[in-house]
Amino acid sequence: MNDVIIETRDLTKQYGEQKSVADLNIHVRQGRIYGLLGRNGAGKTTTMKMLLNLTCPTFGEARIFGEDIRTHEKQILPRVGSLIESPGFYPNLTGTENLRIFAELRGVKKKNAIQEALELVSLPYRDKKLYSQYSLGMKQRLAIALAVMHDPELLILDEPINGLDPIGIAEVRRFIRELCDARGKTILISSHILSEIALLADDIGIIDHGVLLEEASLKELERKNSQFVHFVVSDAEQASQLLLRNFKTQNFNVENRHDLRLLDTSLPIAAINRCFIENGIEVTETHVCEDTLEDYFKKVTGGVGIA
Amino acid sequence: MLKLIKCELWKLKRRRFVSLTLLFAFLFPIPLTYMMTTPSMASRSDTPAEAFDGVFNFVLGYGVQFLLPAILGILAAILFFMERDNDTFKSLRTIPVTSRQMIFAKITVLFLFGIFFSIASLGATLLCSAFLPHAFEITGLLYKLIMSIEMGIFITAGTLPLIILIVFFSKTYVFSVLLCIFYSVLNMSATSLFEVLPKAVTWILPGTLTTFWSAGNMVSHGIDLNIKAMTDLGLIPTTLQTTAILAGTSIISVALINIMYERRNRE
Numbered sequence: 001m002n003d004v005i006i007e008t009r010d011l012t013k014q015y016g017e018q019k020s021v022a023d024l025n026i027h028v029r030q031g032r033i034y035g036l037l038g039r040n041g042a043g044k045t046t047t048m049k050m051l052l053n054l055t056c057p058t059f060g061e062a063r064i065f066g067e068d069i070r071t072h073e074k075q076i077l078p079r080v081g082s083l084i085e086s087p088g089f090y091p092n093l094t095g096t097e098n099l100r101i102f103a104e105l106r107g108v109k110k111k112n113a114i115q116e117a118l119e120l121v122s123l124p125y126r127d128k129k130l131y132s133q134y135s136l137g138m139k140q141r142l143a144i145a146l147a148v149m150h151d152p153e154l155l156i157l158d159e160p161i162n163g164l165d166p167i168g169i170a171e172v173r174r175f176i177r178e179l180c181d182a183r184g185k186t187i188l189i190s191s192h193i194l195s196e197i198a199l200l201a202d203d204i205g206i207i208d209h210g211v212l213l214e215e216a217s218l219k220e221l222e223r224k225n226s227q228f229v230h231f232v233v234s235d236a237e238q239a240s241q242l243l244l245r246n247f248k249t250q251n252f253n254v255e256n257r258h259d260l261r262l263l264d265t266s267l268p269i270a271a272i273n274r275c276f277i278e279n280g281i282e283v284t285e286t287h288v289c290e291d292t293l294e295d296y297f298k299k300v301t302g303g304v305g306i307a
Numbered sequence: 308m309l310k311l312i313k314c315e316l317w318k319l320k321r322r323r324f325v326s327l328t329l330l331f332a333f334l335f336p337i338p339l340t341y342m343m344t345t346p347s348m349a350s351r352s353d354t355p356a357e358a359f360d361g362v363f364n365f366v367l368g369y370g371v372q373f374l375l376p377a378i379l380g381i382l383a384a385i386l387f388f389m390e391r392d393n394d395t396f397k398s399l400r401t402i403p404v405t406s407r408q409m410i411f412a413k414i415t416v417l418f419l420f421g422i423f424f425s426i427a428s429l430g431a432t433l434l435c436s437a438f439l440p441h442a443f444e445i446t447g448l449l450y451k452l453i454m455s456i457e458m459g460i461f462i463t464a465g466t467l468p469l470i471i472l473i474v475f476f477s478k479t480y481v482f483s484v485l486l487c488i489f490y491s492v493l494n495m496s497a498t499s500l501f502e503v504l505p506k507a508v509t510w511i512l513p514g515t516l517t518t519f520w521s522a523g524n525m526v527s528h529g530i531d532l533n534i535k536a537m538t539d540l541g542l543i544p545t546t547l548q549t550t551a552i553l554a555g556t557s558i559i560s561v562a563l564i565n566i567m568y569e570r571r572n573r574e
Contacts, residue, residue: 052401077403084401088394092321101314105402130321146398 003030005154005186006051010060013046013210020046021210023060028188028203033180035201036190037297043210044190045085048158051188052082064154078106081152083160087143091132095123095142098131099149106150117149118142120175136163144172148179155179155187161196173200198293208301221293229262229269231276232285236260239281246275258284311404311412312419318389319416328378328420332427333435335370336362340435340443355444359436360530362443363429363451367521370428371458372514373491376466378424379417380487383470384480386413387568406569414467414561421463425455450528458521464553465513466490467560474567490514501542509542510552520549 006028013021021043028034038044049055051062053069062069064076089098099114110116115125121141134142140163147155160176161169177200179185191197197204204221206214214221233239236254243249243262251264262272269286276283319325342348343362352358390396390409399409429451436443469490473483494514501509501519509515522534523543537543544552 052397053403054397054400073403077401080401082401084397086394088396088398090318090389090393090395093318097317097320101317102398102402104310104314104317105399105404107310 004028005030005065006034006188007063008047008051008060009063011047011050011057011062012059013043013050013055014058019210021050021057024207024210024212026205026212026215028186030186031180031184032202033176033187033189033200034203034205035197036188036205036207037192037194037197037201038190038207039192039301042192042207044192044207045158046210047207048082048084048156048188048190051156052077052080052084054084078150079152080154080156081147081150082156082158083143083147084156084158086162087139087146089131089139089142089146092130094127094130095134095138095145096126098142099146102146103149108150110151113149113151117145120148121145122171137165137168140164141168141172153185155185155189157187157189159191160189161191161193169196176200194294194297206297206300213300221296227263227265227288227290229265229267229272230285230287230289231260231262231272231283232258233260233276234258234282234284238279239276242275242279242281243272247272308408308411308415311408312415315386315412315416316419319385322385324381324385328382328424329427331374331378332370332424333431334374336366336428336431336435339365339369340432340439343443344439355441356446357531359443359445360447360525362432362436364525364530364532366428366432367454367458368518370431371425371455371462372518372521373495375421375424375459375462376469376491376494376514377484377487379421379463379466380469380473380483380490381480382420383413383417383466384473384483386416387470387474388480407565410561410565410568414470414564417466417470418460418463421466422456422459425459425462426452429455447528447530454521454524454528457524458517461513461517461520461549461553464557465494465517467557467564468513471560471563471567474564494518501537501540506540506542510544510548513553513556516544516549516552520544520546 004027006026008024008026011021011024012019024047036044036047046055050057051064051069053073056070065079067076069076095118096114099117103114118125121144123138123141123145131142140160144160147157161172164172173196176187176189180187189200198218201218203215203217205212231239236256236258239260240252240254243252247267249264249267251262253261253263255261265288273283273286340362343358349358352361390399433445436445469486472486476482491514494512497504497509497512497515498518501515509519519537519542522532522537524546526532526534534543
């Protein structure tokens with residue numbers, strides 16, 4: 001696939017006997033938001049650190065823009081913006097001064113790059129407040145500003161909403177979406193909060209104990225977990241024929257002799273029940289069920305779920 | 308590299324210790340100038356020009372030789388602990404800036420401070436002497452300026468082995484301060500024990516080496532100092548010998564600092 005920006009091949013990180021990340025194969029496609037979802041300690045940060053060459057893999061490789069990060073660091077990293085773990089800045093400097101240092105080192109030529117980055121995260125430009133006086137949310141915003149300041153093609157953001165208040169979370173979510181939709185940025189974002197990933201990501205990778213359990217688009221996952229109506233009837237086969245003939249739908253599954261799962265929830269349930277009864281089918285139970293993403297994640301992570 | 312050095316200097320903004328450095332430059336010139344005006348000391352100088360040379364020599368001996376390594380040690384601790392304490396190493400690495408580049412920039416800043424402090428000490432000496440025109444006559448200013456710059460460079464180069472320990476132990480600032488004081492005292496003690504210590508030991512210790520070099524250099528430029536005992540023992544090194552020894556020390560020190568800094572930041 002030519003549009004794959006990040007590709008890992010059996011990426012593994014081992015500390016002593018413990019595998020922090022094991023044989024990880026993720027694929028982040030261009031212009032999409034990839035959500036790496038996993039509980040705390042699942043291996044998300046270690047994965048991101050290996051992608052940024054902050055730590056060396058024990059085995060396997062990470063390819064970014066088609067090149068191995070370990071051998072092409074100088075070419076790759078200027079095209080990447082990142083936020084790893086907690087924000088790190090100089091406490092004796094203001095936010096603007098901190099960004100100026102990194103802008104200088106990155107060789108950012110655009111004159112108002114710092115101002116634009118700060119405005120993007122709703123932080124004041126040339127404010128006199130020192131970084132040491134910043135709240136946790138402000139620190140996180142500044143870290144995001146640093147990640148986007150040099151207009152990178154790829155953003156690697158490790159738990160970017162940590163420490164933000166609900167309004168801040170919504171703002172960050174909005175501009176991350178905007179960076180992807182309006183500016184075509186590719187974004188790899190990690191989180192242990194399922195709802196955040198579900199709201200933001202186009203593609204999702206579920207990681208648990210260092211192992212990638214699933215990689216799919218959000219749509220695929222949603223398809224697997226859509227709402228359905230569960231009928232317990234005397235004859236599921238006959239009921240399915242009635243659905244086909246009278247309600248013109250094939251969107252159902254006959255689970256066994258008595259269980260029928262209707263996936264199209266827009267159909268009139270009362271009318272279906274009446275139809276079944278009028279045709280001599282006993283209806284014992286009718287439930288509207290919703291297998292949420294969380295239920296699905298619980299299943300794939302072995303029942304314990306996320307976070 | 309220039310960008311990195313500039314950024315290292317920016318990082319020190321609002322650091323009280325940096326501004327205090329200028330005050331430290333006056334720490335020795337004030338009492339030493341006063342001391343030179345006391346009758347017992349004044350009687351040792353035949354002319355006001357000799358009296359000024361005497362103050363300059365004392366300031367180099369105490370203010371620069373003794374105080375500068377301590378100041379540089381603390382500054383090194385600030386510079387080298389900065390990325391660890393503020394968790395900024397990852398942001399710099401993802402630019403990418405390598406550990407080696409960071410170390411070179413930080414060490415360059417140390418050299419700049421060493422030179423700055425030496426010149427500031429000379430400035431403080433001039434200022435103090437200018438207040439007492441009857442006691443002191445300022446002469447040979449250009450030579451003294453060059454000498455101060457050379458001393459700043461040599462003392463900084465001589466402090467690099469101390470910085471290896473600071474980076475290696477990577478402990479607290481208090482530990483670094485204690486280490487710096489110990490280093491200065493060690494060098495001063497070795498200087499005063501030159502008659503009993505083997506020549507190799509006195510030349511390996513950077514503080515002692517620069518003291519001997521500066522004494523010999525000042526005498527060759529007409530400053531009246533009693534260095535007969537040192538000359539007889541062949542302890543006065545040439546500028547070339549001093550430069551070579553300190554350059555060797557610096558290269559080994561920088562290589563070791565690099566190895567340790569990289570290892571520490573990979574942990």
